[in-house]
Structure formats: structure tokens, C-alpha cells
Amino acid sequence: MLEARAFEPEFLRKLDRLVLGIKRARTVRAGQRALGRIQGLGIEPENFKQYAPGDDLRFLDWNAFARFDELMLRTYRADRQVEVTALVDASASMGLPERDDKLGLALAIGASLAYIGMADNDAVRIGAFAMHRGAMKLDATPFHRRRESYLNFRPFVMSVKAGGETRLGAAVDQLLLQRRPAGTVVVISDFLVNEGDAADALKRLVAARHDVKVVHVMGEQESTAAYPSGLFRVRDVETGEVRETVLGPSTAAAIRRKVEKIAARMREICTTHAITYAQAFGAGNLESIMERELPRLGLVR
Amino acid sequence: MGLLNPQNFIYALSLALLILIYLRSRSRPTVEVSSLMLFDEAPAPVASVRHVRIDPLFWLEMATLTALTLAIAGLYVMRPRTPGHGRIHALVFDLGAGMSARDRSGTRLDQARRDAIEIINQAPPGDEFSVIAYALEADARHPQTANRADLRNALGDLVPMAVPARTAALQAALIRARGASEIDLFADRPPAAAILADAARVARLNFHQVGSGDSNLAIVSLDPGIPRSTQGRAVIRNFSARSHLCELAIDLGNSEQFHQTLMLAPREQVVVPFGPLKTGGVLHARILTPDAIDADNDRYAYAPSEQAAHVLVLSPDAAVRDDIARVLLAVNANFQIETADPAGYLARAGASGASAKPLELAVMHDCYVPAAGAASTLLIYPPEPAKNSPYASPIGIFVNGTLVSADIRSDAIGQAPAIESLTLGATRIVALPEWMDLIATASGPAHSSIPLAAIGRAAGGPVGVLAFDVRDHLLLAPDHLDALVLTVDLIKQLTAPRDILIVPTGADVSVPATATARVTQPDASVRTVTADKWGRVRIRPLQAGRYTVASGGQTIQVFANYYDAAESDLGAKPQAEAKAPAEKAAASNAQSAGEVQPLVFILIALALLAMTIESALLIGHAGRWGMRHV
Numbered sequence: 033m034l035e036a037r038a039f040e041p042e043f044l045r046k047l048d049r050l051v052l053g054i055k056r057a058r059t060v061r062a063g064q065r066a067l068g069r070i071q072g073l074g075i076e077p078e079n080f081k082q083y084a085p086g087d088d089l090r091f092l093d094w095n096a097f098a099r100f101d102e103l104m105l106r107t108y109r110a111d112r113q114v115e116v117t118a119l120v121d122a123s124a125s126m127g128l129p130e131r132d133d134k135l136g137l138a139l140a141i142g143a144s145l146a147y148i149g150m151a152d153n154d155a156v157r158i159g160a161f162a163m164h165r166g167a168m169k170l171d172a173t174p175f176h177r178r179r180e181s182y183l184n185f186r187p188f189v190m191s192v193k194a195g196g197e198t199r200l201g202a203a204v205d206q207l208l209l210q211r212r213p214a215g216t217v218v219v220i221s222d223f224l225v226n227e228g229d230a231a232d233a234l235k236r237l238v239a240a241r242h243d244v245k246v247v248h249v250m251g252e253q254e255s256t257a258a259y260p261s262g263l264f265r266v267r268d269v270e271t272g273e274v275r276e277t278v279l280g281p282s283t284a285a286a287i288r289r290k291v292e293k294i295a296a297r298m299r300e301i302c303t304t305h306a307i308t309y310a311q312a313f314g315a316g317n318l319e320s321i322m323e324r325e326l327p328r329l330g331l332v333r
Numbered sequence: 334m335g336l337l338n339p340q341n342f343i344y345a346l347s348l349a350l351l352i353l354i355y356l357r358s359r360s361r362p363t364v365e366v367s368s369l370m371l372f373d374e375a376p377a378p379v380a381s382v383r384h385v386r387i388d389p390l391f392w393l394e395m396a397t398l399t400a401l402t403l404a405i406a407g408l409y410v411m412r413p414r415t416p417g418h419g420r421i422h423a424l425v426f427d428l429g430a431g432m433s434a435r436d437r438s439g440t441r442l443d444q445a446r447r448d449a450i451e452i453i454n455q456a457p458p459g460d461e462f463s464v465i466a467y468a469l470e471a472d473a474r475h476p477q478t479a480n481r482a483d484l485r486n487a488l489g490d491l492v493p494m495a496v497p498a499r500t501a502a503l504q505a506a507l508i509r510a511r512g513a514s515e516i517d518l519f520a521d522r523p524p525a526a527a528i529l530a531d532a533a534r535v536a537r538l539n540f541h542q543v544g545s546g547d548s549n550l551a552i553v554s555l556d557p558g559i560p561r562s563t564q565g566r567a568v569i570r571n572f573s574a575r576s577h578l579c580e581l582a583i584d585l586g587n588s589e590q591f592h593q594t595l596m597l598a599p600r601e602q603v604v605v606p607f608g609p610l611k612t613g614g615v616l617h618a619r620i621l622t623p624d625a626i627d628a629d630n631d632r633y634a635y636a637p638s639e640q641a642a643h644v645l646v647l648s649p650d651a652a653v654r655d656d657i658a659r660v661l662l663a664v665n666a667n668f669q670i671e672t673a674d675p676a677g678y679l680a681r682a683g684a685s686g687a688s689a690k691p692l693e694l695a696v697m698h699d700c701y702v703p704a705a706g707a708a709s710t711l712l713i714y715p716p717e718p719a720k721n722s723p724y725a726s727p728i729g730i731f732v733n734g735t736l737v738s739a740d741i742r743s744d745a746i747g748q749a750p751a752i753e754s755l756t757l758g759a760t761r762i763v764a765l766p767e768w769m770d771l772i773a774t775a776s777g778p779a780h781s782s783i784p785l786a787a788i789g790r791a792a793g794g795p796v797g798v799l800a801f802d803v804r805d806h807l808l809l810a811p812d813h814l815d816a817l818v819l820t821v822d823l824i825k826q827l828t829a830p831r832d833i834l835i836v837p838t839g840a841d842v843s844v845p846a847t848a849t850a851r852v853t854q855p856d857a858s859v860r861t862v863t864a865d866k867w868g869r870v871r872i873r874p875l876q877a878g879r880y881t882v883a884s885g886g887q888t889i890q891v892f893a894n895y896y897d898a899a900e901s902d903l904g905a906k907p908q909a910e911a912k913a914p915a916e917k918a919a920a921s922n923a924q925s926a927g928e929v930q931p932l933v934f935i936l937i938a939l940a941l942l943a944m945t946i947e948s949a950l951l952i953g954h955a956g957r958w959g960m961r962h963v
Contacts, residue, residue, distance in 0.1 A: 125367035134367075224368035254367060260954070262388065264362050268369040277375050279364075286374040294370075 034136030034315050035189050038143035044182075046323060050148045050332045052116065052216065053308070079107045114243075115157075115175065115215030116149040118142035119203065120192065121249075122160040124269045125224045127194030132251020135194045137315040138220045141247055143189050144322050145218050148332055150179045155215075158185055161203035162196035169196070170206045197270045198225045204233040214241035218331075220312075222249050223298050231301045238305045245308040245331055248298055250291060252314035257287035337407025337931065338534070344402045351398055355391050393947040397940045404936035412930045420460050421477060423510030423536075424449045426491055427520035428468040429498030430900045434521065434544055434625035441544035445519035446488045448541050452517060453484055463513065468494045468875075469839050471505035477512070495628035495877040495895035496839040500525065507532040519543060521903070537929065547904030548573045550597070550620050551629035551896055555583075557616045557636035558608050562666050565608040565636070567618050571597035572902045580621040583607055585636065586614050613638035615833060615892065628877040629901050633835050633892035637665045637828065643691065645707060646672040648698035656808045657696050657713075660817070664824050668693075675700040694828055698803065709795040709827040713820075714802040715761055729766035729791070730798060736760045739777035739801065741785060741815055757816060759802040760785070768867040769798070770843060773819060786819050788826055790845055790869065797823040832888065838874050838895040846870040850884035855893075 037043055083092065083103035096104040120142045126135040142158050149156040159172030173188045200221065207217070217237055223230055237244045253259070259279045267274045277283060295311060302309035310331050312321045326332045336342060366372070426432075426449075432442040453462060464475040464487045475487035503524055510516045515537045518524075521544040532538050549572040558565035571577045576598055583591035591607040610616070613636040620630040644661055648654045654672035661668050673681075679702060695707030699714045717732045739760035760775060762783050769789030774782045788797045799820060801807070808817050829835070836842050844850070846864040853859050855878025862870040864884070874880055874893035882889045 128365055128367040222367065224370055251367075254371070257371075259364065260957075262362070264364045266364050266366045266369065266372060269365045269367060271369070273369055274363070275369055275372060277372055283372070283375040286376065287371050290371050290374050 033190075034133045034318060035139035035143065035192075037318060038140040038147070038189065039183065039186050043144075043319070044147060046319065047144055047147050048151075050322075050327065051151045052145065052149045052154070053330045053333045077106060077108055080104050081107055114152075115155045115212055116146070116218070117172070117207070117212075117215065118145050118156070118158045118218045118220065119207065120158065120160045121162070121198060121200075121219075121221030122192050122194055122196075123162040123198035124195050125198060125222055126249075128269050129251055129253045132253050133315045134222060134249055134251045134254070135192065137251075137312060137318060138247075138249045139189050139192055140318055141249070141312055141321065142218070142220050143185055145332070146176075146185060147179065147182050149216075150177065150182060153177050158188060159207070160188075160192045161206070162194075163199050163202070164196050168199055168202035168206050170203055198222075199229065200225055200233040201229045201236075204236050208236065208240055214243075216243040216245065218245045218247060220247040220249055223294060227297055227301075230298065234301060234307060235305060238307065244305070246298065246302050246310065247326075247331070248295060248309065248311045248313075250295075250311075250313045252316065255288070255291045255313050257284035257291075259284070334408070334410050336403075337409055337929070339406060341406040342402065344405050345399075347398050347402065348395060351391075351394055355394075390947055390950060393943045393950070397943040397947070400936040400940040400943070404933045404940070407931060407933070408936065409929045409931045420456075420515060421513040422452070422456065422460060422462045423513035423516045424452070424462055424464050424488075425503075425506050425510055425516060425518045426464070426466045427498045427503070427518075428466045428491060428494050429521075430493060430495050430626055430628050430895060430897065431498070431521045431544070431903060433493035433495075433628060434549065434903055436544060436625075440493065441521045442491060442493050444543040445541065446491065448543070449488055449517065449519060450485060453481055463510070464488060464491075465506045465509050466491060467502040467506035468496050468498050470499070470502045471509055473509055494838070494875040495893070496875055497897035497900035500528070504528055504531075511535050515539065517541060544903070547625075547902075548575075548577065549625040549629075549901055549903050550577060550579050550622060551626070551901045552618050552620060552632040553602065553896055553898075555616060555618045555632045555634040555894075557610060557613075557634045559666050560608075560610045560613050560636055560639040563609055564606045565610060565616070565634075567605045567607065567632075568602060569595065569597065569605060569620070570602040570898075570901075571600060572904060574599050574904050577624075578622050581605060582619045582621055584617045584619070585610060585612070590616075610636050611639075612636075613640075615835075615890075625903055626901055628838070628895040629897075631877055632894045632896070633879075635829055635833055635835050637667065639667055641667050641669045642693035642828070644668045644670045645678075645692050645695045646670060646698075647675045647678055647695065647700055647702055648672075648713075649674055649676070649700060650698070650804055652806065653698050653803055656803065656806055657698065660808055660820060661694075661696070661824065664821055665828065675702055678702060694824070696824075707794070709797070710793075711797045711799070711823060711827055713799045714759070715763060715798065715800075717761070729768075730796075731764040732761045733764055734762045736762060736777040736780065736783070739775040739780075739783065739785070741773060741775050757801040757813070758805065758807065761800045763798060763800050765789075765798070768843075768869065769796070770841070772823070775800070786823060788823060790843060792868075795827050797827050799823065832890060834889065834891045836874065836891060836893055838877055838893045840873070840893075842872050842874065842891055843869045844872065844882045844884075844889050844891065845887075846882065846884035848884070850882050853881040853883070855879055 080093065080096065081104070083105050087105050091105050091107070093104045093106045096102070120138045122135060126138060146156040146158055155175035155177050157173045157175045159170055161168060161170040163169070173185055176182065176184055198221070219234070234244055234246065261280045263276065263278050265274050265276050299309050308331050310326055312325070426442070426445055428442070432440065432445070434441050436444070438444060459479065461477045461479045462484050463473065463477040464484065466472050466474050474491065475484065478484065498520070507516065507528065510532070513536050516532060517539045519541045521542065523540060523542060529538055529540065551570050551572065553568040553570050556566045567581065567583065569579055569581060571579070576596060579595045579597055581591070581593055581595060582589060590610060593605065595603065595605065597603060616634045616636050618632045624630065642665070646654050646657045646661070648657070658670045658672055661670055675697070692707035694709050694711065696711045696713065699716055701712065701716060712730065715730055715732055717735065737759060739757050741757060757775065760777065760783070762780065765771065765784050765787050766789070768791065769787040771784055772786040772788060775785040776782060783800065784798070785800050786798065788795065801816065803816070807813050808820060834842060834844070846869055848864055850862050850864060850870045851859055852862055852872055855876045862872065864870050870882065870884070872880065872882065872891065874891060877893050877895040880891040880893060882891060
């Protein structure tokens, strides 16, 4: 399984030089989303401001007062950690086609991003969601901050199995109910769901001031429609719906067009909401995705 | 090109099965996909696609099954015959009376002989031929040989017989020909399709139909009537599809009694009365008009003597004596009949010694009186030896019991009249001596076959036996005419002169002889026959006409009559079922110039090649798509 690759030392060594592309804001500007907007007792100077009654006199810059005869207050950036959540779609659709190992690819990407996130000692966790017996089941690991504890993710990652229906909206609802501070949420899914559901879920994450990143996962066979030719009955693994179709060159072309449409639509949604969108098509491309594709898109640096 | 075993082509049904399996499997495979959303824009399946679009695997399997089916069905091609290949041929000839029919170029047998000689001449030097003939039974006339001179001699010795060709004999002849690779059958009419098909399973069969004309007249029957009493009758039949002149002459001894020329309508049968004759003797009817078959243009009958003959009827039942006397008078009105109760006759005979009058015939019902001293004896319902009676047992005839009822069987032996199944009353179970010939049999409870009527020549004269009881006016009952016919037939045979026998051709005739006998046949050929331990010789007349058996200074004449409605009808159309194989066989004649080359090995090789290609495709398929999609 591909997810085991994310815990191989050789693979991890390649990730050592990468960091997550997180926007850590120093000021709060209207209309701009930022992390760490609260001033605090940090050690990194950020700016100066005019003294106002009530300000903490401990931050008065006496040198500036001596030079300019004005009471200036030195501000510091709050030294805050960012919570990073890799949210992996574990619905049944992620299990097919089997040879594509989409779920393995998604878990490997999620674990890799977690490892990268630990470079800044950010609090990182991995979650997996799918509908189970009519209810949303969102499982997540505890937050870990240091790379020494990275291997704690392994049991969880290796235990995730594909099954159930995809309900991105329900998963986001459950995540927001945890009332965690705004952080970075990386949603890794094939997004074979209703367009409205996906757009609405991402929108609500953004509204909760999370820095949202999307990794669109597809299998190689699935995206290229490399099926054997002939008359087949195809069954939706999530809904059970059956349809007869003739698999062949024309059908493959239609499927490829549909995949492109879905990807384009997701890109459009993400662009609209200033969400970073990245494609990860094909399990065989894990390393190139991590080393080249995600940095190119700014997901990691 | 053809099929050696066309019935095996039924294996082609496997192709239909393959198509069914394929169509069913095509509609079945289900592939689970992550989401049907991906197939939203896929074209909908078209109904015709499901049935027409067939993949290479299917065609390879079709090719494999087709090749195997054709191999099982024996597909062959004809190739030019290679010299010295050494094939075996069987030449089978019909020697029935129909083959003696004359056409413009001789008899039908002559034509068949010419065709056979042509086949022999065209055959490569290594080929061997055997000659088989059939009529009443099959006979191998010459064993398999490559000597052409011997074969021509054997063909030249073939002579048509005055008997109908039996189907069983044809089957036996074809069985004898089974060692051959090719059978050439020469006959004047096509046999049943099933017979040809059966023979064609083991060898290549070529049927040669010979003859075309249908002009034939025949004397169906000749009844001399009773001299000085009743008219005789001759029945003449025209088998031609056109009107035919018939010049008919009837001779009694050396004097012509009747001569007339008739015009017979197409396929007409007429009754020609003549007489009554003035005296008895051998009556000979002849058709003088030339026609196709000679054998049925002559017929003999014996007119009983007009002189009085004494007949004794013995029976413990007065009504039976009366019935038998009536039957005897009907057979010959000149009979002088004496009836008696056997007990009273014995007492009278004991008192007065031997009867003063020489008896022509003694008919004994439920009794046996050896002292009767008749020239011939008819035993009806012979008495049981266990019975405490004063009579001695009939010589050589043993009664083993009595059945309450018995059914006459239609498989009468010899030339007894055609008998339908008929239930009789009490019937004796008799054991016959070897010198008696069985005429009819019966079946009863726990007995499948018991003798019912028989005749033979003992030292004291001819003896006839009827096993059934004739009480209760059985002989005069209209529902038991067959019993009456059997009785009349036996009486006629017993009262016929000793030196004259009139029989149908093909019948076994037993003639008294001492040591050896010279038999002169109608064609004037002579052969010598040795008598058996019963002092008789058996001959089987296969030609119509007069046979003479001379032995010990005594000469017996045997007149053989031939008539068979089916064989004499030369214009009879072949049966519909027989026409097809005839045409098929004729078609095969055109191919007989070549040699059959089976394609079994080539077809099996093609099947193996197709299966190999299919296996390679399947392996590639499995490698590409996984085993689930194979």
C-alpha cells in the first residue's frame, strides 16, 4: 500500500527541505485572512505605533522617545503555533479502482504534509472522514508538534479503510464543531461529490478563517479511463446505482472529458475562495507530486 | 467435398451454445467504479451493439468449434485417384425377376453387367472387386480379387431368378459387402433410404438404377375349375401404363383348350373364364404376346381327375364328419365320401378285413386308424396318447398336450395362404417328425410358437396334420375362413397326383427319391442331388417352368409358378424416401472418379492453432486487465 511509503526514511529525507506554505499574518487587514493576528509577547519585533492611554508601558521604546520626543510603543508578533489538519476523504470511492490505490495516495500525501508541517513545530494532525451507517464519521489523530513523534501517525494511517459515502459538508460541520482555533486545513479528496456540497463545505471552512488547501486526488486508470472494452454494467460503489455502458475508445474519451470538467470546476471554486488547489493524479507520481507539483502550486515551499 | 458422417454434424449445435454463452456473458460483467458521475457523458449502449460486436476471442472459439465439428462429421475432399492404391470394391447385384425384364438393349441385368464391367475397366490395376448377388437371400458369387478375367466370368454367370428380391436379402448383401471401401449396387428400383444410409456409414455407396420400360403382362392366378363341372378362370394383369394386347393360350396336356387375344386397358386386371375342362391333368396357361418379363407369362395348375376317388372321413363327432364331407365335395365334386365313427369303423374293418375300395384320402379327426390304408392321410386334431383310447398314436407325430385356444400367426412358413391373426378353439401341441414341412404356426398361453399345419411324405404316402379342432362347425363359420383355407390347401396337396407337384418359385420342395436323383431344370440343365436319410431330395425352384426329378426309375414333375405383384410391376414409382438417396447416390457417382481424402488432421491442426492464439490473447488480457476481466 502506498501510505506505507510516507514512513520510509528515504522518502522522508526528501521532504526535510520542504515547509508548508502557511500565511502567518503580522497585522490584521480588512478583507485579508491571516494567521497569528493577535499581538502578543513574542520576541520578533513587528512595528511601532503611537502610544495611547491604556497601552502597556513595558513596550514603550525609550530610545525613540529620547530621539523623537514622542511616545512610541514597540509591537511584537505573537509567537503562536498554527494547527494543521490533513483531512483525508476515506469514502468508498477512494478505494476504486483498486489498482489506482487512491486512498493510499491520499493518506501518503496527508502524512507527508503532516511531516512537512512539523518542520515549524506546528501542531499537526491527520483526520479521515466518511459516512458510516448514515452518520458522518470523522476520525482524527491527536495533534503532534515535533518530528520525533511523526511515527505516531503510522497506526492511524495504516488503519484507514475506504468505505461509505462522501459527504464533505457533513465532515466540515463536524470539524467546525470542535471549535479549534483557525488553522490550516488541507482537504484531500477525489471530489466525486455534488459540486454544491464541495463548494459549500470549502466556503464554510474559509468563513471560519481557516487557511484551506485542496489536494485533488485521482487514480491513473480512473482519470485516463483505461478500462477493458466491451459491454459492461458499471455500478457506483457508493450509491449502488447500476448503469449499462459500452466501454471503449469513445467512452474513455467521454470519461476523460468529465474528469477534466470536475478538475476545472474544483479549480474554479478554489480560485473564487482564494484556496490553494493542487492536483495529484496517479499513485505512481507521489514523489514528483510532493517534490515538484505541490511546491509549484505554493502548497509547500 | 462432402461429409462422411453427416449425422455427426449435429455437433454444430455447440456453436449455437457458444453464441448463447457468449451473449449471456456479454450482458453480465459488472464493473464497480468510484462514481457513475464519470460516465455521465458516456454514450448510451445501442441494442445492436450487444449482438453484433463480437470480439476476437469469440471468433477464435467459433473457428475451433467449427473445425472440430467438421472433423467429427468427416469432411473430405475428392482428389484424383492414385494408381495402385489398392481399394476394395463390392459389386452387388439384384437378381430378382425384375432384372430379367427386357429393354431395347437386352435385360436389365445385362445393362447392370455392362456398367459393372465399365467400372472394373476404369479402376486402377491394384483395386480389388467382389461380386455379391441377392434375391431371396444374399450370395457371394465371387470373393475379392484383382483378376479381371475371373470377375468378368463371375459377372457373366449371373442369371436373374424368377423370384422377388427381398429387402432382407439386400440388407444381408450389403452386410457382406462391408469390408469394401466402395459399394456399387445395381438394381432396377431404389431400395429404402434407411438401408442405403446404413450401408453408407461404413463404405461409400454408389447406387446404379437400371431399366426403364414398364411393358409387362402377368398371369396372376389360374384356377382349373372342376372337370365337367365348373369353369376355370385365369386372371391376367396389365402392369403397363398403356393398353396392351394379350394373346392367351391354355393347354391341358398337349391339347389346346383355350386361345384368345385380349385388349387390356392400362393397369387393368381381367378374369378370363374357360372350360369347364373335360378331363383332369396339368393345365398350362401362356401369354404369347412378347413383354418384359417371361417368368410371369406361364402358369401351371392341376385339374383334378374327373374319375371318382374314394375318401374316408373318420370322426367321433357326426357334425364334424358332415362338415368335412362338405369341404371335400367343394374341393372335388367327384369324390365319393364315406363317413364313419372310428370305433364302428374299426369293428367293421376287423370283421370284413381290409376295405374293398382303395382309398384316395383318409381324413381322421380326433382319432388315428392305421388300418384305413389310404394313399394319403389328413390328421385333424390328432388324439393325445395319454388318452385311454383304442387308437394307436400317429406314426412319428407326438401330441404333448392341448391348448384351450390358440391364435394363428401370420408368419406362415412356405407358401401357405396369407393368414391373419385368428383365434381358434382347442389346439393340440404336436411335435412333428423331421420329414414334415411346417405350413403354419400358432401361439397360445405359455407357447410362443406351436405347429398348426404341416405336410410330409412318409413311406406309406403323404401325411398332413391340422392341430386345431374343427368341432362346432369351425370350418363352415364365416369368421374362421383362414382355418378353412388351410384345410382346403392341405386336402389339395394330399390329393394331388404323386408324380406332379405345382409350387411357387422359391419354395422348398421335398421329392421322394432313392439314393440320388437327376434334376432337370427348365433351361434343360441337369444336376444330380443326393437323397437324405428320409429318402427324399429337396430342391428349390428359382426359375419358372417345369423341373423333372428322376430317381429309381420314377419321374416326378415339379411345376414352378412365378408371380409377384411388386416385382412384376416395372412401372412402379420409387418411394419418395428412396428417391433422395437415389439422387444423392447418382450425384456421388460423378465424384466416384476421385478418391476420398479426409481432412480430419488439417481441421484438428486448425483448431489447435486457434486455441493457441486464443490462449495467447487471454494471457495478454490477464496481464493487462487482471484476472477479473478474463
